[in-house]
Amino acid sequence: MLLDNLALFLLIVEKGGLSAAGREKGLSPASVSERLAALEAHYGAALLKRTTRAISLTEEGRLLVDGARRLLAEADELESGIRSGTCTISGPIRLSAPEDMGRRYIVPILDRFLAEHPDVTVDLNLTDGYLDLVGQGMDFAIRHGVLADSTLRSRSLGENRRVVCAAPSYLEAKARPEHPDDLSRHDCIVMRFGANLDREWAFQVDGKPHKVMVRGRRVANDGGLVGAWCRAGRGIALKSVWDIAEDLASGALVELLKDFAVGETGLQIVYPPANVQPRRVRLLIERIASELGSIETVLTRIGDA
Missing domain, CATH: 3.40.190.290 (D-Maltodextrin-Binding Protein; domain 2)
Structure with a gap:
């Protein structure tokens, strides 16, 4: 039940409110509020500051966001390995990429990856603007330029x-x-x-x-x-x-x-600072890094022409 409540807590943060999270899960507002209260009682701390218009994380809530993502990733990895074996991956991957680059390069990579792993689902957010990875529940993003958020980790793509x-x-x-x-x-x-x-x-x-x-x-x-x-x-x-x-x-x-x-x-892949990423996320990051690395070699030749 603790893991379920942690997942609900992350959904509340992602959706920006208890009612929106309840609609996503098919739960009544009272049920969502009760489960949040149980989570706060478990940790002995208030996790959210609530007003009539918005919610915001307390210091303890921000700490729990990172920890909850790590715990849920580890639990998902364990269950996937036991149920399907180490050679099979399953579950959702949420990522973001720039509009033009996403359509031109990332979507074809995703299509090939999904064809190879039929139990994986992908939620792709194409945007050229800033996206709060932690707040939006993203596994990773592909971004141009300097890494503005120092709390994120990054992997260079060239x-x-x-x-x-x-x-x-x-x-x-x-x-x-x-x-x-x-x-x-x-x-x-x-x-x-x-x-x-x-x-x-x-x-x-x-x-x-x-x-x-x-x-x-x-x-x-x-x-x-x-x-x-x-x-x-x-x-x-x-x-x-x-x-x-x-x-x-x-x-x-x-x-x-x-x-x-x-x-x-x-050009880099950025991701929240969780200690553990699900295997499906790690594999997709490796695939994107490998294929974009090959493309960069071609682009370098174009630049030198």
């Missing part, structure tokens, strides 16, 4: 070169930019990451950092849409080479300002 690019049709209508400062006279397509607009593009000019504030008529929080607009000749975009490698190879997009290196950011 480098992510950012490319200024445009369609040939756009360059036929507009003068090709020869210097980063020329971008101020162009229609640039801007990415939104959560509340932040990526309007400040960084370059290297004469070996020194040089930033340019860009502007444009189109802003989107979906990397796939930014790429589609760019291919349609709607403007100049700053994209990960992972997302546009095929377009560069086919000529659908042209790299601009290559002599003013935009720079690279890391």
Whole structure:
């Protein structure tokens, strides 16, 4: 019963309330409240702060979130091994990935993984914005850039070169930019990451950092849409080479300002700091790391071309 109550507690945290967790589990609000009270009595501490509008974790509650995930992962691993044998994996995997990269690379990997492991289920969240892995109950996420949350652990997947690019049709209508400062006279397509607009593009000019504030008529929080607009000749975009490698190879997009290196950011898998991950999660992480590693080798050749 303790493990069931721990799982319910994590669901309350994930859904942001007792009623939402109850609906997910088919339990009445009174039953959810009773089981939460039993859990708090077991540990001798309040786990949640509740108001009429929201809930938040107490210090003890935050500590229990990490411990509960670890305990449930270990219990699931044990049961799976006993019931199915060590060669079979089963159960859910929840992960997040950037929109464009997720559709282009991660979904095909997931399809192959699910075909090989019919007892595994996947819940994929595609987003270019910040996602609270612990609060949302995610096993791991694939992210670009610097790891902002120092409590998370990470595994490097290689480098992510950012490319200024445009369609040939756009360059036929507009003068090709020869210097980063020329971008101020162009229609640039801007990415939104959560509340932040990526309007400040960084370059290297004469070996020194040089930033340019860009502007444009189109802003989107979906990397796939930014790429589609760019291919349609709607403007100049700053994209990960992972997302546009095929377009560069086919000529659908042209790299601009290559002599003013935009720079690279890391590509990584990040995950909550649990001591134990279910075997199914570890296997999928290994598969993604292996397959993306092979792709990165090809992208490096494109960058050097």
